Amino acid sequence: MIADVAMNPAAVELGSFFPHLPDVVWRALTEPHLLERWLMPSIGFVASAGAQFTFVIPIQPVGDISCKVLAVRPGERLIFSWVDLRAENPARWVVDWMVQPHGRGTRLLLMQTGFDINDRRQKMVRNAMERNWKVVLSRLGEVLDRIET
Numbered sequence: 001m002i003a004d005v006a007m008n009p010a011a012v013e014l015g016s017f018f019p020h021l022p023d024v025v026w027r028a029l030t031e032p033h034l035l036e037r038w039l040m041p042s043i044g045f046v047a048s049a050g051a052q053f054t055f056v057i058p059i060q061p062v063g064d065i066s067c068k069v070l071a072v073r074p075g076e077r078l079i080f081s082w083v084d085l086r087a088e089n090p091a092r093w094v095v096d097w098m099v100q101p102h103g104r105g106t107r108l109l110l111m112q113t114g115f116d117i118n119d120r121r122q123k124m125v126r127n128a129m130e131r132n133w134k135v136v137l138s139r140l141g142e143v144l145d146r147i148e149t
Helices: 022-030 032-038 120-146
Strands: 012-018 052-057 063-073 077-084 092-102 105-113
Touching (some): 022 092, 022 120, 105 120
8 A cells, every 4th residue: 555645645545456357346346245344334325426325334333424426437436425424523525446457456546535634633533544544445455355256
């Protein structure tokens, strides 16, 4: 994984290489039963622009993340908004996934934007999200290893 905070310090930017075909990575991003195995359960998720859905935070206290699919380029890009409804003052973030063929595998790029790093709490949340995404991407790799093509 590569993070380059010099490019946009207010964004989480990570890249990972997976030795799997782009179609397999895309399936893991867009099929709810697979998404649940590495990210979290969703209610109403479909990879279609304008679709509204909810991620269910499986830790205590249980909470919801309200999302809306902003854009989809099948097999290449998925962008959705993300609002943690547990937050006292919920921020609206945008999560952007890009799938790119790379050699005999796939490069997956993740960018999460919408953090106000001039706000101390937002900066702490941004840093925590970056650490969390690294763990999540590791779990994605484990799920990809078990998907049958």
